[in-house]
Amino acid sequence: MFRYRLLLALIAIAALSSCAWRPHGPTDLLPISCHKETSVGMLFITIFNRGNDAGPSTMTVDYHTNSPAMTHVHLEVKTPCIPSGSDILLSVDLPLDPHTASFFEPVGKITITVDAGKVLPETDRNNNALVTGCNDST
Secondary structure, eight states, X not given: OHHHHHHHHHHHHHHHHXXXXXXXXXXXXXXXXXXXXXXTTEEEEEEEEOSSOBOOEEEEEEEEOSOTTOSEEEEEEEEOOBOTTOEEXXXXXXXXXXXXXXXXXXXXXXXXXXXXXXXXXXXXXXXXXXXXXXXXXX
16 A cells, blocks of 8 residues: 555656646746857757746747758747746757758857747746857857
């Protein structure tokens, strides 16, 4: 009987600590940094939540390239739950040009927008976008 109760308690804890997010106040998501590793075709983006727990949403990443095959890249990236006061690091794959087998690399500034679909209650949507050279700083 004790093992059964212990198992039920562990299942309940796992369910509560997973992304069983329910709105209970506004979030405040901010994209705070970006690092690019174009040699391997990746961007690493950090998002900070200074509001209440945030449920899953979508982040967009937009930039221009030098390629005539694709002059503008628009990526949509699913973001997981982000607990209050926490940050997460997301890796984003750059698209690959099938004709040259090289990545569509960013030229100039990159625009990162968190909660792009506006599905979360936000205290301030004005800070949801970051325009950056993606060099680990804003």
